[in-house]
Amino acid sequence: MARRPTRALLLGALFLLAVGLVAGWSLSAWALWQTEVPDGLDPLTVPDSEILSPDLLDEARSYETFLRVLFLVSLVVVIVALALYARFGGRFVRESAAGRIGTGMLLGMLGLAFLWIVDIPFGLAALWWERRHDVSELDYGTWLAENWLALGGEFLFVCLALLVVMGLAGPLRDWWWIPGGAVFVALALLFTFVSPYLLPAQVDAPPDVVAETRSLAEEQDVGEIDVRVADVDSYESPNAAAAGLGPTRRIVVWDTLLESFGDDEVRVVLAHEVGHHSREHLWKSVAWYALFAFPGAFLIAWTTRRRGGMREPTAVPLALLVFVALQTVALPAQNAITRNLEAEADWVALETTEDPDAARDLFAGFSEQGLIDPSPPTWAYALMETHPAIAERIAMAEAWELRAGR
Numbered sequence: 001m002a003r004r005p006t007r008a009l010l011l012g013a014l015f016l017l018a019v020g021l022v023a024g025w026s027l028s029a030w031a032l033w034q035t036e037v038p039d040g041l042d043p044l045t046v047p048d049s050e051i052l053s054p055d056l057l058d059e060a061r062s063y064e065t066f067l068r069v070l071f072l073v074s075l076v077v078v079i080v081a082l083a084l085y086a087r088f089g090g091r092f093v094r095e096s097a098a099g100r101i102g103t104g105m106l107l108g109m110l111g112l113a114f115l116w117i118v119d120i121p122f123g124l125a126a127l128w129w130e131r132r133h134d135v136s137e138l139d140y141g142t143w144l145a146e147n148w149l150a151l152g153g154e155f156l157f158v159c160l161a162l163l164v165v166m167g168l169a170g171p172l173r174d175w176w177w178i179p180g181g182a183v184f185v186a187l188a189l190l191f192t193f194v195s196p197y198l199l200p201a202q203v204d205a206p207p208d209v210v211a212e213t214r215s216l217a218e219e220q221d222v223g224e225i226d227v228r229v230a231d232v233d234s235y236e237s238p239n240a241a242a243a244g245l246g247p248t249r250r251i252v253v254w255d256t257l258l259e260s261f262g263d264d265e266v267r268v269v270l271a272h273e274v275g276h277h278s279r280e281h282l283w284k285s286v287a288w289y290a291l292f293a294f295p296g297a298f299l300i301a302w303t304t305r306r307r308g309g310m311r312e313p314t315a316v317p318l319a320l321l322v323f324v325a326l327q328t329v330a331l332p333a334q335n336a337i338t339r340n341l342e343a344e345a346d347w348v349a350l351e352t353t354e355d356p357d358a359a360r361d362l363f364a365g366f367s368e369q370g371l372i373d374p375s376p377p378t379w380a381y382a383l384m385e386t387h388p389a390i391a392e393r394i395a396m397a398e399a400w401e402l403r404a405g406r
């Protein structure tokens with residue numbers, strides 16, 4: 001008799017908890033979304049014809065169209081391949097003597113290897129296209145070797161992830177996702193901390209780059225930041241990155257950037273990367289990761305229940321499918337988040353360098369050298385672009401100029 005009120009109470013408590021969680025999530029997302037890019041910047045539009053010559057514009061558009069179609073097709077093929085693996089993958093190790101977690105790891109690695117093979121033709125096609133347009137000089141052998149090494153890294157990652165998940169799911173059953181989410185956030189923190197050491201081979205930066213970085217860091221009121229040059233042997237397009245947290249904070253500039261741009265443009269890049277550090281973007285990225293990791297882990301726990309949950313190795317192929325499907329669904333949101341941070345770094349760079357002309361030349365140069373479409377179609381922008389479009393970045397430089405009254 002006493003059961004009903006208890007059940008009603010429990011449901012009420014659960015409902016309140018859910019409301020609280022959604023409110024907390026939304027509030028955190030809102031707080032993380034705030035940047036110092038002023039609201040209501042004049043919505044300038046910069047026509048593509050002012051960024052690239054008609055010939056280059058045509059080439060950039062057809063170049064990117066091919067890569068976009070390739071991306072879409074590979075996305076579909078990967079999901080179909082994983083769906084097949086989720087359906088039949090469990091058969092491969094029914095007789096495995098590797099134990100519960102060992103068998104799960106085997107299935108995880110098998111799934112990744114399968115995915116790797118399926119994805120190879122798309123990677124080769126993209127490289128062929130990039131080489132044809134002189135965007136990359138990488139040869140096929142090196143590409144394959146690098147891809148092979150990357151697969152090794154992915155094996156390590158999936159084994160570690162399955163060790164955590166299946167280890168916790170043993171005693172905790174379907175509740176593993178709560179401590180599991182926390183472990184993944186801790187790992188993301190660790191990964192961000194050591195990320196400077198995972199970037200391409202690095203050498204000392206030229207003294208003027210070191211001095212410039214020091215003065216920009218001072219101006220942005222952030223402690224000392226190490227700067228290094230990535231020795232990519234002219235294989236890759238000009239690039240730069242901000243990595244590390246606290247004592248490991250570092251900026252890495254690709255040697256191709258120093259070779260193809262003048263001092264003023266390089267200064268904009270350095271100011272942008274210092275901006276990622278001074279505005280705590282790496283911490284913010286980990287916080288965003290946490291906001292996705294817990295619901296993601298919950299959804300994996302929930303969807304794998306019909307396979308006995310994550311304590312059963314046969315649930316691993318399905319978990320892989322759900323994981324990749326969730327990542328795909330979250331892609332537009334995740335890209336919007338990184339674009340928001342990138343826009344802030346651009347703004348900070350404009351405020352620090354006060355050199356909109358250099359910013360404009362830099363972005364136009366990126367577009368020209370990487371054959372980047374200055375204003376991509378909306379669907380490609382949502383699914384593929386981690387940075388604001390070139391036309392938007394140049395428009396921001398012009399908006400800054402307007403506000404500065406120049």
Ligand SMILES: [Zn+2]
Nearest residue numbers: 272276342345
């Ligand atoms: Zn950036």
